[in-house]
Amino acid sequence: MGRTKTTKRRNLRVRENAQASHNHLKTKGLAGGSANRKVVVREIVDPRVQQQLKQYEEALRYFQQQKFHKAKQVLEKVIAGPSKELADRAQVHLRISEQRISRPPTPVPRSAEEHYQRGVAMMNLGRWDEAREHLLKARKMAPKADFIYYAMAALDCLTGEAESAMENLKTAIDLRPENRYHARNDEDFAFLQEDPRFTELLYPEREGSGG
Numbered sequence: 001m002g003r004t005k006t007t008k009r010r011n012l013r014v015r016e017n018a019q020a021s022h023n024h025l026k027t028k029g030l031a032g033g034s035a036n037r038k039v040v041v042r043e044i045v046d047p048r049v050q051q052q053l054k055q056y057e058e059a060l061r062y063f064q065q066q067k068f069h070k071a072k073q074v075l076e077k078v079i080a081g082p083s084k085e086l087a088d089r090a091q092v093h094l095r096i097s098e099q100r101i102s103r104p105p106t107p108v109p110r111s112a113e114e115h116y117q118r119g120v121a122m123m124n125l126g127r128w129d130e131a132r133e134h135l136l137k138a139r140k141m142a143p144k145a146d147f148i149y150y151a152m153a154a155l156d157c158l159t160g161e162a163e164s165a166m167e168n169l170k171t172a173i174d175l176r177p178e179n180r181y182h183a184r185n186d187e188d189f190a191f192l193q194e195d196p197r198f199t200e201l202l203y204p205e206r207e208g209s210g211g
Contacts, residue, residue: 052081056090068097109134112142120151128159146175154188165189166197173201 056078062071075097078090109115119134132155138148149172156165169189172179183189184202192198 046082048081049083049086052078052083052086055081056086059090059093063093063097066100068100072097072101109137112138112145112148115141116145116148116151119155123151123155123158128155131155132159144175146172146179149175150179150182153183154186157189157191160191162192162195165192166195166201169198170201 055074059071059074059078062068062074072094075090075094079087079094081087107114109118115134115138119131119138122128122131122134132152135148135152135155138145139152142148149168153165153168153172156162156168169179169183173183180202189198
């Protein structure tokens, strides 16, 4: 009888210990989950991250306004902040800002000569619309400049505008007859080589000898 009671007590104690252990693990698990949630919430509302986000938004405004020096200063502060994601984004914009800062600004053309030079530069890059825009401005500012009409004639040939090319080239020659000889060896006018009007304009002596 005594042994039976002892065995029952021992079994009861084992069950109590198991139950206590289970309750302890359950409580620990809940406590751990709560702690994790607190960490996440703390990270979201971390005032340092909020400040970093405000700085990032400020830097983007400067960036969009092309104020790259100011953008660079603020972006460097963002990179030093606690959020790695914001720091990585800021790093991309910082590299672009530094590239723009190191690149000297292109002066705005103001005179006919400056617009002419810019137009020729755009022609060499194959940027026809920009070239035409600058040459038209140059012609408006200097309507008697033969070299501007000559450049426009070349541009017209490069873009397949035969009628306009002939008109501009004729004006360039009327203003300065020497342009006739330049055009004879200018590869830009290859587009007009088969046009009899082009031959007549560049070699008027042939028509005279033929008559």
